[in-house]
Amino acid sequence: MADFCMPSLGADMQEGTLVEWLVKAGDEVKRRDVIAVVETDKAAIEIEVYEDGVVEELVVEPGQKVPVGTVLAVIRSEGEAAASPQQRREPAAGTGGAPVPAESAAIKVAAAPAKPEPAVSVPSAPGPAAARIKASPYARRLAAERGLDLSQLPGTGPGGVIRAADVAGGVAPQVLRPGTEQAAPVVAEPAPVPPAAAAPPAKDFQAGMRRAIAAAMARSNREIPHYYLGLRIDLSRTLRRLEAENLKRPIRERILPVVPLIKAVALALGEAPELNGYWVDDRFQPQEAINIGFAIALRQGGLITPALLNADLQSLDELMAALRDLITRARSGGLRSSELTEATVTVTSLGDLGVETVYGVIYPPQVALVGFGRIMEQPWAENGMLAVRPVLTATLAADHRATDGHRGAQFLDALNRYLQEPEKL
Amino acid sequence: MTDEQIREVVLTILRRIAPESDPAALGPDDNIRRTLDIDSFDALNFFIRLDEELGVSVPEADYGRLHTLAEIVRYLAARVQ
Numbered sequence: 001m002a003d004f005c006m007p008s009l010g011a012d013m014q015e016g017t018l019v020e021w022l023v024k025a026g027d028e029v030k031r032r033d034v035i036a037v038v039e040t041d042k043a044a045i046e047i048e049v050y051e052d053g054v055v056e057e058l059v060v061e062p063g064q065k066v067p068v069g070t071v072l073a074v075i076r077s078e079g080e081a082a083a084s085p086q087q088r089r090e091p092a093a094g095t096g097g098a099p100v101p102a103e104s105a106a107i108k109v110a111a112a113p114a115k116p117e118p119a120v121s122v123p124s125a126p127g128p129a130a131a132r133i134k135a136s137p138y139a140r141r142l143a144a145e146r147g148l149d150l151s152q153l154p155g156t157g158p159g160g161v162i163r164a165a166d167v168a169g170g171v172a173p174q175v176l177r178p179g180t181e182q183a184a185p186v187v188a189e190p191a192p193v194p195p196a197a198a199a200p201p202a203k204d205f206q207a208g209m210r211r212a213i214a215a216a217m218a219r220s221n222r223e224i225p226h227y228y229l230g231l232r233i234d235l236s237r238t239l240r241r242l243e244a245e246n247l248k249r250p251i252r253e254r255i256l257p258v259v260p261l262i263k264a265v266a267l268a269l270g271e272a273p274e275l276n277g278y279w280v281d282d283r284f285q286p287q288e289a290i291n292i293g294f295a296i297a298l299r300q301g302g303l304i305t306p307a308l309l310n311a312d313l314q315s316l317d318e319l320m321a322a323l324r325d326l327i328t329r330a331r332s333g334g335l336r337s338s339e340l341t342e343a344t345v346t347v348t349s350l351g352d353l354g355v356e357t358v359y360g361v362i363y364p365p366q367v368a369l370v371g372f373g374r375i376m377e378q379p380w381a382e383n384g385m386l387a388v389r390p391v392l393t394a395t396l397a398a399d400h401r402a403t404d405g406h407r408g409a410q411f412l413d414a415l416n417r418y419l420q421e422p423e424k425l
Numbered sequence: 426m427t428d429e430q431i432r433e434v435v436l437t438i439l440r441r442i443a444p445e446s447d448p449a450a451l452g453p454d455d456n457i458r459r460t461l462d463i464d465s466f467d468a469l470n471f472f473i474r475l476d477e478e479l480g481v482s483v484p485e486a487d488y489g490r491l492h493t494l495a496e497i498v499r500y501l502a503a504r505v506q
Contacts, residue, residue: 243485250482299445299462352464
């Protein structure tokens, strides 16, 4: 028997609102299935389950806002007999902290202590906090693709949540209701949020986003003794190779310069594994997988850093496809919990805006952040010759508890080496 | 296609990429990336859509010449069928 708890989707998350269940009691679930949608201060996230089993009981109702660690549902492992309600409650009460799925344990331990407090119920009626339109990520994506205004759609999910089916029906809602002759009453169904309230939610979102970033970054600067290293890198070889490759391709398949940079970071981390992992419980916990959290600025303000999983094992084409998918979902909804909890290091690229050097703030409990500035044409001396080259300043912000400058320097050196041999990327 | 029609296609694409901004307020000589806060990922999507809508495949080497609405319309007008 396992408790499925409100996950900590990063150091900046204290609580979340359950928006939608995608399963019901009795359903069989497989590891990595998306079974719920949770709204954080930053985004609506699809939550995955971490083991195979059968849903025994859904504990928290859609619309409820609960602290991280609160039991959302009980999942019975395969082969296990159904337990009595009495037994069911015990695991969470005894341990002082709710049991945690193994894979997000590292992050969860580092996050605010998970208290098994009674769930804080938030009415689903549009109050100041609940005023954001409740919709599943997939529904948001569909609506964005079709140019539909979510506030104008009827939500038929629990608590008036707009589901994908509602969006599909947004054009012709009557299709959803066979037997309903008149389309008008369906269309006129009260939307979860009146259009007039469209402005305040955006403000709430920004306030929530700022709060979330404030919590994580204040903790980072309070707890992490940062050190910073920078290296100017001649990118001519990597860019020449990329340009030649892109020239052969239709626009759709072109690769952005940041992609080989990400791959080079992943490979260089393989040579400096002390920078890839978490600082938890006063010690460094290295991670085998190299999952690169990529900072994505959101148009409405703020940022989110979902992970490119196993970046070291992917080809440039695969990484480009993964990045495209991640940026698109970060901006329109539909990120998954694993993408927000499994980053082992972060990459921030601010080159688009002309910034030359990034001085990063580490995202706890990670121990390193790699920053890229703008690729600029610069005078470059090599072998006694002066030339003009595209030059990139790469920086490393690292946690001095986990590594020393020497290790950081080895990482930047390895990064540079990979970028001089782009055929290895 | 007239310049005005091309301009309309470009603005429609920009509206989809930067829904929070108001591309119609864009001056002909404003730097589009700066004014609408478009990053390199958005820019790539912009060129992909241009290709889909107008059949003009802009080579990477030309990106550097296309900063403003006026420049883009002029560039496309010379190439669109």
